Amino acid sequence: MAHRRVPTPSQTIGPFFPEHFVGGADHDLTFLDDKSKRAQGQKIYIGGNIYEAERLPRWNCVVEIWQPDANGCFAHPNDPRRARADPNFVGWGRRSSDDAGWYDFITVKPGGYADPLTGKPRAPHIDISIMSSGLMRRVVTTLFFPGEAANVQDPVFNAIPDAAVRERLILRPEKLERAPNDAIAYRLDIVLQGEGETPFFVD
Amino acid sequence: MTPPDRYEPYDEPSQPLMRVDGYRESQLRTPSRPLYKRPATLTEITGPLNLAKKLKVGMNDLSRIKQGAPRAMGQLIWVTGRLLDEDAMPVRGSVLEVWQANAAGRYVHKADSGNPAPQDPNFFGSGRCVTDREGRYAFLSVKPGAYPVPNHPTRWWRPPHIHFSILGEGFMSRLVTQMYFPGEPLNGIDLLLKAVPDEKGRERLVARWTPMMQLERADVVGFEHDIVVRGHRATPMGF
Ligand SMILES: [Fe+3]
Numbered sequence: 236m237a238h239r240r241v242p243t244p245s246q247t248i249g250p251f252f253p254e255h256f257v258g259g260a261d262h263d264l265t266f267l268d269d270k271s272k273r274a275q276g277q278k279i280y281i282g283g284n285i286y287e288a289e290r291l292p293r294w295n296c297v298v299e300i301w302q303p304d305a306n307g308c309f310a311h312p313n314d315p316r317r318a319r320a321d322p323n324f325v326g327w328g329r330r331s332s333d334d335a336g337w338y339d340f341i342t343v344k345p346g347g348y349a350d351p352l353t354g355k356p357r358a359p360h361i362d363i364s365i366m367s368s369g370l371m372r373r374v375v376t377t378l379f380f381p382g383e384a385a386n387v388q389d390p391v392f393n394a395i396p397d398a399a400v401r402e403r404l405i406l407r408p409e410k411l412e413r414a415p416n417d418a419i420a421y422r423l424d425i426v427l428q429g430e431g432e433t434p435f436f437v438d
Numbered sequence: 439m440t441p442p443d444r445y446e447p448y449d450e451p452s453q454p455l456m457r458v459d460g461y462r463e464s465q466l467r468t469p470s471r472p473l474y475k476r477p478a479t480l481t482e483i484t485g486p487l488n489l490a491k492k493l494k495v496g497m498n499d500l501s502r503i504k505q506g507a508p509r510a511m512g513q514l515i516w517v518t519g520r521l522l523d524e525d526a527m528p529v530r531g532s533v534l535e536v537w538q539a540n541a542a543g544r545y546v547h548k549a550d551s552g553n554p555a556p557q558d559p560n561f562f563g564s565g566r567c568v569t570d571r572e573g574r575y576a577f578l579s580v581k582p583g584a585y586p587v588p589n590h591p592t593r594w595w596r597p598p599h600i601h602f603s604i605l606g607e608g609f610m611s612r613l614v615t616q617m618y619f620p621g622e623p624l625n626g627i628d629l630l631l632k633a634v635p636d637e638k639g640r641e642r643l644v645a646r647w648t649p650m651m652q653l654e655r656a657d658v659v660g661f662e663h664d665i666v667v668r669g670h671r672a673t674p675m676g677f
Pocket residue numbers: 249251539596599601
């Protein structure tokens with residue numbers, strides 16, 4: 236057998252993740268650079284507060300998202316439909332929560348897809364990771380959209396047995412000040428610990 | 439080359455505890471409820487492969503503000519290693535980010551503004567590169583200083599360390615970690631290093647010395663540090 240290697244242990248990101256690593260338009264997934272065309276699909280804005288224990292806002296969290304394009308495709312060799320993926324959409328973004336604990340992204344609404352691994356339909360969703368000083372490993376969860384018929388069959392959504400807890404992962408339409416005019420705005424607060432705690436998944 | 443398509447759960451003792459005694463921030467931010475298990479779907483086994491197009495890379499000299507500028511205070515170090523997956527295959531084209539304190543133990547960051555240690559105007563403090571065909575990365579820097587964690591009841595000092603952020607080939611191979619230096623007495627009291635229960639796991643966080651004659655330059659001390667991210671590829675490796 237080939238020599239198995241064990242993954243390197245995770246460590247906290249600490250408080251000093253360089254600010255220039257999270258600058259610019261890294262939280263705007265709708266374009267690659269100034270020269271590229273806009274990504275296809277409905278532009279959306281997602282924003283919310285991140286809270287630690289006692290519902291205190293947590294600034295300086297590094298938040299990353301990963302999602303398929305508007306048609307539910309990934310530009311990745313593991314996706315059999317990759318040839319159809321939107322060339323102007325990278326699917327990844329990063330943001331640092333601000334002094335008030337606010338994080339936000341501008342992206343396009345992801346399409347659902349038929350998952351080749353579980354055989355189940357995946358509802359539109361966005362995977363999100365949160366890293367922070369004090370978190371020895373990142374925490375991960377998945378955001379879902381309101382009113383999607385496919386939510387009830389989604390294997391990840393249904394991995395949370397308690398319906399009231401599951402609801403905490405559904406984005407809520409809300410008029411948000413910082414949302415661009417041409418975007419549908421959604422809010423989702425993330426509670427790392429305490430009452431109303433966000434459900435997180437095993438990484 | 440095919441990226442990994444299989445990700446097994448982490449082996450628990452080889453990863454750190456989430457709640458660490460004496461590390462208050464870990465008590466305030468770690469979720470209190472057990473994590474839910476979710477099936478890996480296409481979203482989890484894919485990831486951005488072209489991030490080097492979006493993120494500026496090629497910043498691998500932390501020891502000066504820009505080329506030709508005076509170098510930072512401290513001992514010059516050359517840190518290199520390979521990024522591998524669990525089958526020991528090189529992870530190519532992955533964005534890798536590093537950041538560290540200066541030789542006096544102070545960060546280039548507003549969150550470290552209360553630190554009484556001096557800033558070094560010639561120290562850049564962070565770098566970003568992309569791994570090559572062998573999965574190799576390399577940085578020139580200065581050896582980071584140790585620093586005391588402010589107002590800590592046990593007088594906890596962080597040993598010299600470099601922070602690493604690895605984007606990998608998929609959502610599940612994302613890794614944020616720290617590299618420690620061999621032979622540092624403060625390693626033994628560090629709460630973050632000690633948070634990894636398994637001794638072999640802790641050893642995986644400590645770099646190796648590079649023999650002097652293997653270095654291309656005489657003015658640096660070299661460290662070799664391989665990093666393994668999660669993932670297995672579809673084709674089984676040789677026997
Ligand atoms: Fe540090």
